[in-house]
Amino acid sequence: MKYLSICLSVLVISNCSTLSLPPSLTYGDLETQIEILFRRQNQASYQVMMSLMEEESSPKLDTLEKSEQLMLEACKPLNQYAVLERDNQKISLAQKQKALDTIHPCATETEKLEILLKEYFSAP
Numbered sequence: 860m861k862y863l864s865i866c867l868s869v870l871v872i873s874n875c876s877t878l879s880l881p882p883s884l885t886y887g888d889l890e891t892q893i894e895i896l897f898r899r900q901n902q903a904s905y906q907v908m909m910s911l912m913e914e915e916s917s918p919k920l921d922t923l924e925k926s927e928q929l930m931l932e933a934c935k936p937l938n939q940y941a942v943l944e945r946d947n948q949k950i951s952l953a954q955k956q957k958a959l960d961t962i963h964p965c966a967t968e969t970e971k972l973e974i975l976l977k978e979y980f981s982a983p
Contacts, residue, residue: 889955889958889959889962890944892962893937893940893941893944893958893962894941896934896937896962896965896966896969897934897937897938897941899969899973900930900931900934900938900965900969900972903927903930903969903972903973903976904927904930904931906976906980907923907924907927907972907976910923910976910979911923911924919979919982922975923972923975923976923979926968926971926972926975927972929968929971929972930965930968930969930971930972932968933961933964933965933967933968934961934965934968934969935961936954936957936958936960936961937958937961937962937965939954939958940954940955940957940958
């Protein structure tokens with residue numbers, strides 16, 4: 860019985876001490892994807908900011924702002940990871956996992972905003 864308890868403890872600890880990566884993603888890929896998404900969302904936010912500075916309030920601008928807020932919320936753990944990485948701070952396994960879990964929703968919201976921005980800038 861004691862042996863079983865030790866084995867279960869080791870399994871629980873070992874499962875908590877590794878990142879749960881999708882089969883097609885390596886640790887290097889994770890950092891690359893995070894950097895790419897971080898840059899994409901910064902570019903999109905910059906475009907929204909410039910649009911807000913250039914034009915008076917409009918329904919299209921309100922839509923851009925709302926989409927940007929959804930993107931920022933979806934990307935929050937990713938941004939926290941990027942800041943820690945940039946500042947050479949220690950990043951916990953939990954933070955890495957949270958960033959990993961954020962990649963898909965962040966990419967989705969970023970893409971939605973990018974589409975809205977293309978429509979906004981291509982409209983007459």
